[in-house]
Amino acid sequence: MPDAVTTPRVVACRQRRRRRRVPQAALLLAPSFLIVSIFVYVFIAYTVGVALSSNWKPGKADFSTTDPLYANFDALINNGRFQADLRNTVVFTLFFLTLSVVAGFFLAVLVHNLLWARGFFRGLFLLPYALSFIATGVVWRWLFNPESGINLLLRTSGVSSAYQHLTGHALQPDWTSSPVVVGDVSSLLERIIPGGHIIQVQLGIPLALVAVVLAASWQLMGFAMAMFLAGLASIPEDVREASMIDGASGPRYYVSVVIPLLRPFALTTVVILTHVALKMFDLIYAMSGSGIGFATDMPGIFVYETMFKALQYNIGAAASLVMLVLVTLVVVPYLARRGPQETA
Amino acid sequence: MSALATTSRRVARRRRKAPPAHVRHGRHARRWQFALLILMVPFFAAPFYVMITAAFKTPAHADVLTMWQLPHPLSFDGIREAWSKLSPNFVNSVIMVVPATVISSLIGSFNGYLLSKFTFRLSNLMFTLMLVGMFIPYQSILIPMVKFLQFVGLYGTIPGLILVHVVYGIPITTLIFRNYYVSIPRALVEAASIDGAGIVRTYRSVILPVSIPGFVVAGIFQFTNIWNDFLFGLVVIPNPTIQPVTAALNNLSGTQTVNWNVVMAGALIAALPTGLAYLGLGRFFVQGLTSGSVK
Known part of the structure; x- marks a missing residue:
């Protein structure tokens, strides 16, 4: 049966057909491609225009630029709240990523090795x-309400009083309402980096x-x-x-x-x-909002x-656009590396 | 063909029976690992426990200082009050999520078919450029999106929200279907084309009938994403009565006059559709996760 289909005549015919269809397939993909491109690239270009303009308003699309061109970004970098947001993003991303990936890996190994109740734990x-x-x-x-939850x-289980017994301090974390920032390096940075005074x-690390x-x-x-788990299942x-x-x-x-075998899966997980x-x-919007002193604020x-x-x-x-650049730095190298080589 | 199938099935059965070698060797290790997993259960279950128990407490019994106690007596007052406040928005979410999921899945299916069965110049570049759309922070397109929706007269409406979800859903559904169709032999498409069927005709008569698992995977993925969305609902629709349930829940949570157990009941109501879909179709949900991550 397969032999009959691969006679030279049929192959040639098939190739001809495929060649003829090529532009048609592209044409059929074009509407989706165009509308997604507009909603992504044209829209981003528009946002760039707004970010560079001095007085864009919804009622009046005025794209006359600021002088200097980067004035809005300059205002942003001198904005204390946005500085806190960048700090929070870095701290949050590092801790969240480490905890999720490491714990996720251990959970996967434990669940993978289960002989029963696998579905329950995974679920x-x-x-x-x-x-x-x-x-x-x-x-x-x-x-995370300090009075409850x-x-x-901690209080009813006796952990609180045991802690107080040992350290002399009450164990009553403020969680998201904590204003405390530990390990402050800004004064150090101010001294070693020129222009550090804008910080x-x-x-x-904001404890919140x-x-x-x-x-x-x-x-x-x-x-x-x-x-x-998908990675572990792929190991023969x-x-x-x-x-x-x-x-x-x-x-x-x-x-x-x-x-080593799970590295590609880890890479995908880390990027996402x-x-x-x-x-x-x-x-964060639902959980704590911006927090005290913007301790839990985020660029979003x-x-x-x-x-x-x-x-x-x-x-x-x-x-x-700062958010976009940060995401792009992570995602585009990944897409460029993985995207092309694997086509069906 | 059938002999091959039985052998592979037999192999699969044998593989399932044999425990992993090091587990076989370490009965002790197995117990230890199981204990670790059990220890993780309270961390994962605690939010569900609090949400569900609080939802069924009487207003008098819903004191934050007795948060961890079981509801006694059982009461549906919290659920009833939350539902009376959230039901219009719940309906909005349903009206939004069903068409958005169906349309974006259909478009993604057709795109996935084109990208997996025909390779043409620039197809990879077009695909990669589209994929970028699923990663961008939507904050960076909000202003022109609102302008665009105002221009076409859909700003502040559920159809406007559907449009936005469909467009930004195209990259992920295209990806899911492209990865799904890779497993369908190209020969099937070629056979149809030799029989004289065009691209669209082949899609309808050959590809679409075998796409049901793909639609389940893409559908549950999109359903979850769109139901859970908050930012678009907030920005596209300023009017609180037309907003989806996530936005309404956030408003309810910020209302000082509402008892906290009503908020918990509201969270339960807002979480239920995707939670139930996940519990019922979890296998397909996991497939969506793994095939939706770029490969």
């Missing part, structure tokens, strides 16, 4: 990912972000786990047996066999979770409030 760990950030954010808001649990915020990192990891750890049994024979068992097997972290908006919240509450479109547009 439970991934369930938060299916839910709206607003719904979970609202719940976390109450769990987790603190109540208006404490460059350290701990709660936000926990909530976000709770929601997205399951995603990392699912990706690693022979590989495991071969490494057993070679004497790589237990932790050795994971370190020298599994982790990083871009989620850089865009973080709904969860800044842009929304600057554009649609304060109606400072130019500054908001400039801030949104």
Whole structure:
């Protein structure tokens, strides 16, 4: 049967047909391509115009530029709130990424090795990912209420009093309402970096972000786990047996066999979770808002409030482009590297 | 063909039966790992526990200082009050999510077919350029998007919201379907083309009938994304009565006069559709995650 289809005449005919169809397929893809391109690239170009203009308003599309051209970005970088947002983004992304990826990997290994109840654990760990950030954010808001939630649990379980006994301090974390920033390096930076004096915020780790990192990891750890589970399932049994024979068992097997094989899955997970972290908006908006001293503020919240509450479109547009650049730096190299070579 | 299928099935069965080698070796390790997993359960379950128990408490019993107690007596007052406040927005979400999911899946399916079965000049570049659309922070397109929607007269309306979700859904659905159609042999398409069917005809009569699993995967993925969206709902529709349920829940949560257990009941209501879809179709949801991540 297959032989009959691959006679030279048929092959030639098939090639001719395929060649003839090529422009037609492109033509059929064109409407989608065009509308997505408009909604992505033309819209971004428009936002660039707004970010460079001095007086763009919704009623009057005035694109006369600022002098100097980067004036809105200059205002942005001198804005204390936006400085706090950039600090928070860096701190949040690092901690959230580490916690989600590392814990997600361990969860995947544990779940993969289960002989029963695999579906239950996988189902439970991934369930938060299916839910709206607003719904979970609202719940976390109450769990991190200093009077209730987790603190109540600490108190009634005796952890609080045991802690007080040992250290002499009460264990009553303020969670998202904490204004404390630890490990401030801004005064150090001011001394070593020229122009460091523009820094208006404490460059350290805002303790309020701990709660936000926990909530976000709770929601997205399951995603990392699912990706690693897919990776683990792709490792053939022979590989495991071969490494057993070679004497790589237990932790050795994971370190020298599994982790290298899972690298592509880890890369995808890291890229996707990083871009989620850089865009973080709904969860924090519902959970804590901007926090005290903007301790839990994020660029996403800044842009929304600057554009649609304060109606400072130019500054908001400039801030949104900073977000775009950050995401682009992570995603575009990844897409360029992975995209082309694998076509069906 | 059938012999091959049975063998592979047998192999699969054998593989499933045999526990991983190191698990076989370490009964001790297995117990230890299981205990670790059990320890993770409270962390993952606590928010659900609080949300669900609070939703069924009486207003008198809904004290934040007794947050962890079970509801006693059981009461539907919280659910009833939350529903009376959220139901119009819940309906808005349904009106938004169904067409947006169906249309974006259909378009993605057709695009995925084109991109997986025909390679033409620039097809990869076009695809990659489209994929960028699923990663951009939407904050960076909000201003022109609102201007555009005002221009076409859809600003502040649910159809406007549907349009936005469809367009920004095209990259991900295209990706999911392209990865799905890779498993469908090209010979099937070629056979149809030898029989004289055009590209569109081949799609309708050959590809579409075998696409149901792909539609389930893309559909549940889009349903979840669009239902859970907050930013577009907030920006495209300023009028709170037309907003989707996520925006309404956020407003409810910010209302000082509403008891916290009503907010929990509201969170439960807003989370239920995607939660149930996930519990029922979890397998396809996971497929969407893994095939929706660029490969």
